[in-house]
Amino acid sequence: MDVKMEPGNAALDIVLLRTFLEVVDAGGFALAGERLALTPSAVSGHIRRLEQAAGTGLLLRTTRSFRLTPAGELLYAYARNIVSLDQEVRARLRNAPAEEHLRIGASEDFAGAWLPDVLQAFRRRNPGASVQLRVGVTADLVGELERGNLDLVFGKQCGRVPAGGRLMWEEELVWAFDADGAFDPAANVLLAVFPEPCVYREAAIAALSRAGKSWRLVFESSSMAGCLAAARAGFAVTPVARSQLRSGLRVLGAQDGLPELPDAQFYVFTATSSRVAGELASAVDASGKSSRFRSSPRW
Structure with a gap:
């Protein structure tokens, strides 16, 4: 049953706005639900309530995909700022820094294939964060991490698990x-x-x-x-x-006449427990697991 849209007078719930942003960034209801610990039907319910509050449709859905309406595009830009301001206010009330600098190391697989798209989405979610990216060989980057020169390293191995690394996914x-x-x-x-x-x-x-x-x-x-x-x-x-x-x-x-090669194993190495570092690591993990590098991932 279609929802009848009337001019909305209700306040825009920030929880619903976060769900809306997650759906757009993730590229789907199911993946957004996984990240928010919600069922797809609950995510759909959040979007429906947000559309009712906004008084207009935000997403044009088909059986397999969706796209933003003009109103959805407008709300997306405002919602990003609203959620970012909410995060900043909460940080300031906790006397925590509102900005954070992340030093990231990545093998060329990550940096060249899809990490730029993930970082772009991460930047939208964390406008106060700044990122320094160093591309190199995994072993060298892990060494820099151990010396305190990097906060996160995204790299690869074949057939062995390095100390301190968390396996995210494997690829042929x-x-x-x-x-x-x-x-x-x-x-x-x-x-x-x-x-x-x-x-x-x-x-x-x-x-x-x-x-x-x-x-x-x-x-x-x-x-x-x-x-x-x-x-x-x-x-x-x-x-x-x-x-x-x-x-x-x-x-x-x-x-x-060529032998089979082992799978490449993709890891994240961390030297910080900060929220934004954990969020970026989780986003890369979720993106890789959902796509396995088979298509252009969306976060």
Whole structure:
């Protein structure tokens, strides 16, 4: 039954506004419910009550998706400010700092694939927070964390659990090569990899060695874009998480004489118990688990 909309006179409940923001940022009712510890029907009820209070529809729903109405777009901007002001006031009343600076380290998988989208949404939720991002090799970034130079590190491992890290999710590691290039299964495997230490490099060499497959390092780059370019050119094979595949690349496997690679394990390492750091870590965790890097995640 459609809700009849009349000009709203009721105050806009901040709880309902938070639910509305979560639905938009999460991209759906079910995921928003998980983050808010509510059932999807409860989330739907919050949105319905908010629309009644606003006196207009905020979301245009289909069976599989939704989009904001013009009124929804307007309310989203105001709701973000209202909720942020509420958080600031609560912080000031507790004599807590309203602003916080986060120093984040991330492997290139995170930084290049989807962390910018997560950070953008995080910034909308925490306008008083500032972020410093350092991209690098996981082992080096964890070392910086242990020395007190970083607050959070998002990184990857293959087959081992580092001390202090919390596993978020796993993803398939694959061999990438030129989509149109000929690959000789009988020839030495020419590799394009990151410099040491790199878990993808270690996993690739270990897998080839166990399989008795001859290999030769012909391309080394500290940039994933460089390794992918070498693969697209047919110059070498590079090990990457499946989500990193781009146009012009194909996956090589047993039919090409290449051994199976272990899954890449994605971790978060923390050196702070602050609310905003925990919120960012939870958001990255939820985003990765919901998408597994298979599509562009929304937080």
